[in-house]
Structures are given as structure tokens and as C-alpha cells.
Amino acid sequence: MKKMGDHNSITRRLYLSVALMLTLSLSSFAQDAAPAATAAPAAETAAPAAATAGDPVKGKDLFNTNCAACHKLDAKATGPALRGISGKHDKAWLYKWIHNSGDLIKSGDAAAVKVFEENNKVPMTSFPQLSEADIDNIIAYTSEPKAAAATAPAAGEKVPGADANEGGVSNNVILGALTLVMAILIVMLFLVNNVLRKVAAANGINVAPKEPTLPIWKAFVKNQFLVLVTSIFLLLASGYFVYGYLMQVGNDQEYAPIQPIHYSHRIHAGSNGINCNYCHSAARVGKTAGIPSLNVCMNCHKNISEVSDTTATAEYSKAFYDGEIAKLYKAVGWDKDAQKYTGKTQPVKWVRIHNLQSFVYFNHSQHVNVAGVECQTCHGPVETFEIQKQFAPLTMKWCVDCHRKTEVKMEGNEYYAKIHEQLSKKYGVEKLTAAQMGGLECGKCHY
Ligand code: HEC
Numbered sequence: 396m397k398k399m400g401d402h403n404s405i406t407r408r409l410y411l412s413v414a415l416m417l418t419l420s421l422s423s424f425a426q427d428a429a430p431a432a433t434a435a436p437a438a439e440t441a442a443p444a445a446a447t448a449g450d451p452v453k454g455k456d457l458f459n460t461n462c463a464a465c466h467k468l469d470a471k472a473t474g475p476a477l478r479g480i481s482g483k484h485d486k487a488w489l490y491k492w493i494h495n496s497g498d499l500i501k502s503g504d505a506a507a508v509k510v511f512e513e514n515n516k517v518p519m520t521s522f523p524q525l526s527e528a529d530i531d532n533i534i535a536y537t538s539e540p541k542a543a544a545a546t547a548p549a550a551g552e553k554v555p556g557a558d559a560n561e562g563g564v565s566n567n568v569i570l571g572a573l574t575l576v577m578a579i580l581i582v583m584l585f586l587v588n589n590v591l592r593k594v595a596a597a598n599g600i601n602v603a604p605k606e607p608t609l610p611i612w613k614a615f616v617k618n619q620f621l622v623l624v625t626s627i628f629l630l631l632a633s634g635y636f637v638y639g640y641l642m643q644v645g646n647d648q649e650y651a652p653i654q655p656i657h658y659s660h661r662i663h664a665g666s667n668g669i670n671c672n673y674c675h676s677a678a679r680v681g682k683t684a685g686i687p688s689l690n691v692c693m694n695c696h697k698n699i700s701e702v703s704d705t706t707a708t709a710e711y712s713k714a715f716y717d718g719e720i721a722k723l724y725k726a727v728g729w730d731k732d733a734q735k736y737t738g739k740t741q742p743v744k745w746v747r748i749h750n751l752q753s754f755v756y757f758n759h760s761q762h763v764n765v766a767g768v769e770c771q772t773c774h775g776p777v778e779t780f781e782i783q784k785q786f787a788p789l790t791m792k793w794c795v796d797c798h799r800k801t802e803v804k805m806e807g808n809e810y811y812a813k814i815h816e817q818l819s820k821k822y823g824v825e826k827l828t829a830a831q832m833g834g835l836e837c838g839k840c841h842y
């Protein structure tokens with residue numbers, strides 16, 4: 396038995412080497428991660444020298460507040476594209492035009508009349524309030540070369556989708572490494588076993604050969620208690636799964652149909668911060684939230700015919716998104732080159748996602764306005780959904796559970812003052828839940 400010391404030192408060495416390997420592999424992951432973090436700042440864009448004296452940064456602000464409603468830099472909107480406009484007209488003309496284009500046209504200026512006629516004689520707003528320095532700034536902004544505007548996103552800015560990709564790669568690497576570590580461990584255990592056997596043999600220790608044993612299933616069948624426990628377990632487990640399966644019948648949670656236009660809540664409600672009420676205004680005042688008509692879309696999309704480069708993700712390209720906006724134009728009959736409606740429209744048939752049974756009464760304004768429940772509580776983080784889906788199960792249990800635990804906001808609501816007093820006496824509580832207010836009565840939800 397003295398020889399045991401030998402075995403111990405071998406195993407100890409093995410443990411040490413495994414520990415060493417693990418630390419090595421972990422630190423190499425850390426190194427993988429480091430360059431990614433430092434690479435980003437390189438994307439800082441240097442503003443190119445402006446063609447005109449003027450501050451393009453100030454100019455951009457002025458442009459966005461005053462001109463962007465009708466002009467884009469590189470594409471025609473209500474007015475013509477303005478990039479490089481200082482090459483087309485001289486400054487004196489531009490000052491006059493921007494201060495009051497109507498006067499310039501009336502004076503018979505050939506260039507002015509020509510521009511006016513080329514653009515369907517849509518009058519441009521006058522900007523007498525802009526100083527010549529302001530206009531210089533705007534011209535400086537419109538003189539920036541296109542490349543500068545389209546450079547890679549600056550440091551700190553996140554490119555949606557890119558993370559997902561990186562995550563996938565590093566996850567795979569980690570998985571691969573773990574498999575490798577496991578494989579090495581198995582090989583090592585095997586080797587250890589061999590070494591131990593050899594050591595034992597060298598020392599003349601007899602390793603007892605395995606006694607012939609009952610096959611495991613025979614032993615199992617013989618033990619009636621084990622058989623009983625196992626069958627009960629199997630029954631319970633299958634009952635659990637069958638119940639779960641049956642409860643799903645008619646439950647459309649996670650339903651996310653393909654819509655006729657790929658409309659992204661992530662881009663509209665998320666990145667562009669458009670309030671839900673802008674499009675679903677009825678949710679505050681009525682039973683249904685409603686889907687906006689295409690006119691609402693055109694409030695913005697008369698001028699937004701394409702997405703910015705940074706909006707594209709690994710999954711959806713800019714060309715794809717622009718194509719979806721083109722579908723919107725086709726549906727409302729908007730000719731973006733002529734900037735007018737053609738009159739040829741075709742309805743967009745949105746696929747309905749949420750759909751309660753017809754025997755259930757659900758009212759949005761009761762929940763959104765009276766109860767002050769956020770849209771997200773029932774619909775999930777919609778502002779992150781690229782594709783809209785049914786977030787909640789919409790089962791009776793879901794409604795009732797929430798009524799049981801959500802307190803009704805009584806403060807400042809006269810309608811509730813009296814009923815609150817009576818009910819809180821009845822239940823002996825300070826705060827009432829929707830359930831105690833009658834939110835569990837069948838008739839409230841069922842016609
Ligand atoms: C209400 C819409 C509208 C706004 C706002 C507007 N423009 Fe215009 N702009 C037009 C239209 C339309 C034309 C084409 C001429 C016409 O029909 O009067 C035009 C023409 C021009 C032209 C001549 C383009 C060419 O190709 O010759 C310049 C320069 C110009 N705008 C600059 C500006 C600047 C700078 C601003 C912001 C301070 C501005 N515009 C704001 C509608 C607008």
C-alpha cells in the first residue's frame with residue numbers, strides 16, 4: 396500500500412495539466428475579444444475641406460430644420476437634389492433664390508423660371524430670415540462630397556445585426572474549444588487508467604477481474620419497487636406533455652405571418668422613435684387599436700423613398716428595404732420621380748395577427764387609458780420586432796392572472812372614489828386589484 400504515493404502524484408500532475416490547459420484556452424478567448432473592441436474608433440470621419448467658406452456642421456442643422464422637408468442631397472424630393480448646387484448657380488443668385496424664389500421668378504430671371512418649370516411650378520417657401528452666413532453654411536453642407544456622408548458608422552454607433560453575427564462566431568469557437576477539451580479529458584482518463592494498470596502490474600498488485608453480473612435490465616425487472624416508481628414517473632411525464640400540447644390548441648402565441656409589405660416596428664418605433672399613438676391612435680380612445688391607413692405612411696414617405704445605409708442589417712439589405720418602400724408607393728399610386736399621385740391604387744391586405752374569439756370583449760382604451768397599462772406589457776418589446784408577432788398567449792388564464800395581480804389606479808379618479816370606499820371595506824384592503832373590482836365576472840369579458 397506504500398506505493399499509493401506514486402498514483403497520487405500522477406493524478407496530481409494530470410489535474411495540474413488540465414487546469415493549465417483550461418486557463419490557457421480561456422485567456423486566448425480574452426485575446427480574441429480584445430481587437431474587436433479597439434477597432435471601432437478608426438471609423439471616425441474627418442470632415443473634408445468645404446468648397447465654400449462656411450460651416451458644414453451648422454449647415455446640416457439648418458438644412459434639416461428648413462430644407463429637408465422638401466429637399467434631399469442626392470435624390471429628387473419635392474424640390475431637386477441639392478448636392479453640389481454651388482456648381483450650378485452662383486452665390487448671389489442662391490441668396491436671392493432662397494430669400495424669396497417667387498420674386499426671382501417674377502423678375503423673369505431665366506435660370507429661376509427654368510427651375511420652376513422643371514419642377515411642376517411648385518413654389519418654394521421663402522426664407523427671408525436666413526442670413527447670408529446661414530446660407531453659406533447650408534451651401535457648405537451641400538458641397539460635401541457624397542463619400543463623407545456614406546462612410547461606415549462612426550465609433551460607438553451600433554450596426555444592428557452585426558452583433559448577432561459576431562455572437563454566432565464566438566459561440567461556435569467556444570463550443571468547438573469545449574468539445575476539444577472534453578475529448579482531451581477522455582483521452583487522458585483512458586491513459587491514466589492504462590498507466591495505473593501498468594503501475595499495479597509492475598508492483599505485483601492484482602487488479603480483481605470483473606465478476607460476471609446480471610444484465611442491468613434483468614436486475615431492473617426483478618426489483619418491483621423500481622418498476623413501479625419508473626412507471627409512475629413515465630405516466631406523470633407523458634401526462635404533463637400531453638396536457639401542455641392540448642393547452643396549445645387554438646393558442647397562436649408567437650404567430651408572425653409574412654405581411655404584404657415588410658414593415659419593421661424596429662425601424663419605425665425603435666430606431667426612429669415614432670410613438671405608437673402616431674399610427675395606432677385609436678388605442679387610447681376606442682375598443683380597437685387599429686392599423687393605420689396608407690395616408691398616414693405617406694405623411695413621411697413622400698420624402699423617404701429609401702433607407703439610410705446604416706439601416707441595412709446582415710439579414711435585410713438596403714436594396715430589400717428600398718424595394719419594400721417601392722411596394723408602398725405602388726399601393727398608394729405615388730410616382731416618386733414626378734412627385735405626384737397617379738390615381739392607380741391597390742389596397743394592402745395586412746394579415747391580422749391578434750384575434751380574440753368573437754365571444755370575448757376586450758377594450759383597449761379601458762386598459763391603456765383608464766388602467767394605464769403600457770402597450771409593451773401585453774404586446775412585448777414591439778420597438779425591437781423586425782417582424783410583428785403575437786407576444787402574449789391571449790388565453791383566458793392570461794387575462795384573469797393579470798386582473799388578479801394588477802392594482803387599479805384610484806388616485807384622482809372620481810369615478811372610483813365611492814366604489815373604492817365600499818369595496819376596500821368589503822375586502823379590508825387599501826388597494827384594490829382589477830379582480831376585486833369585478834374583473835373576474837364572466838359577463839365583463841363574455842357577451
Ligand atoms: C416647401 C418645399 C421647399 C422647401 C422647404 C425648400 N425648398 Fe428649395 N425648392 C423647392 C422646389 C419645389 C424647388 C424647385 C423650384 C420651384 O418649383 O420653385 C426648389 C428649388 C431650390 C433650389 C434650386 C435648385 C436647382 O436645381 O436649381 C435651391 C438652391 C433650393 N431650392 C434651396 C433650398 C434651401 C437651401 C432650402 C432651405 C433653406 C429650401 N430650398 C427649402 C421646394 C422647397
Ligand code: HEC
Nearest residue numbers: 658663664669670671674745747748749770774777778783
Ligand atoms: C409608423 C406606423 C406605426 C407605428 C409607429 C407603430 N405601428 Fe404597430 N403596426 C403598424 C402597421 C402598418 C401594422 C400592420 C403590419 C404588421 O403587423 O407588421 C402594425 C401592427 C401592430 C400590431 C399587430 C396587429 C395585429 O394584426 O394584431 C401590434 C400589436 C402593434 N402594431 C403594436 C405597436 C406598438 C406597441 C407600437 C409602439 C411601440 C407600434 N405598434 C407602433 C404601424 C405602426
Ligand code: HEC
Nearest residue numbers: 657658659662667669687691692695702703706716719720
Ligand atoms: C413618422 C414618419 C414615418 C411614418 C408615419 C412611416 N414611416 Fe416608414 N420609414 C420612416 C423612416 C424614417 C424610414 C427609414 C429609416 C432609415 O432610413 O433608417 C422608414 C422606412 C420604411 C420602410 C423600409 C424599412 C422597413 O421597415 O422595412 C418601409 C417598408 C416603410 N417605412 C413602410 C412604412 C409604412 C407601410 C408606413 C405606414 C403604415 C410607414 N412606413 C409610416 C418613417 C415613417
Ligand code: HEC
Nearest residue numbers: 671675678683684685749750751757762763768769770773
Ligand atoms: C391589456 C393588454 C393590452 C394592452 C395594454 C394593449 N393591447 Fe393591443 N391588443 C390586446 C389584445 C387582447 C388584442 C386583440 C384584440 C382582439 O382581437 O379583439 C390587441 C390587439 C391590438 C392590435 C390589433 C388591432 C386591433 O385593434 O385589434 C393593435 C394594432 C394593438 N393591439 C396595438 C396596441 C397599442 C399600440 C397599445 C398601446 C397604446 C396596445 N395595443 C395596448 C391587448 C393589449
Ligand code: HEC
Nearest residue numbers: 756757765766768772794797801803829832833834839840
Ligand atoms: C396587463 C394586465 C391586464 C391584462 C393582460 C388584461 N387586463 Fe383587463 N384590466 C386590467 C386592469 C388593471 C383593469 C382595471 C381597469 C380599470 O377599470 O381601472 C382591467 C379591466 C378590464 C375590464 C373591465 C372590468 C370592469 O370591472 O369593468 C375588462 C372587461 C377586461 N379588463 C378584459 C380583459 C380581457 C378580455 C383580457 C384578455 C384578453 C384582459 N382584460 C387582459 C389589466 C389587464
Ligand code: HEC
Nearest residue numbers: 645752755789790791794795798834835836837839840841
Ligand atoms: C378577464 C376576462 C375574462 C373573464 C373574467 C372570463 N373569461 Fe372566459 N375567456 C376569456 C378569454 C380571453 C377567452 C378566450 C381564450 C382563448 O381563445 O384561448 C375565454 C374563453 C372562455 C371559454 C371558452 C374556452 C375555449 O377553450 O374555447 C369559456 C367556456 C369561458 N371563457 C368561460 C368563462 C366563465 C364561466 C367565466 C366566469 C367564471 C369567464 N369565462 C370569465 C376571458 C375571460
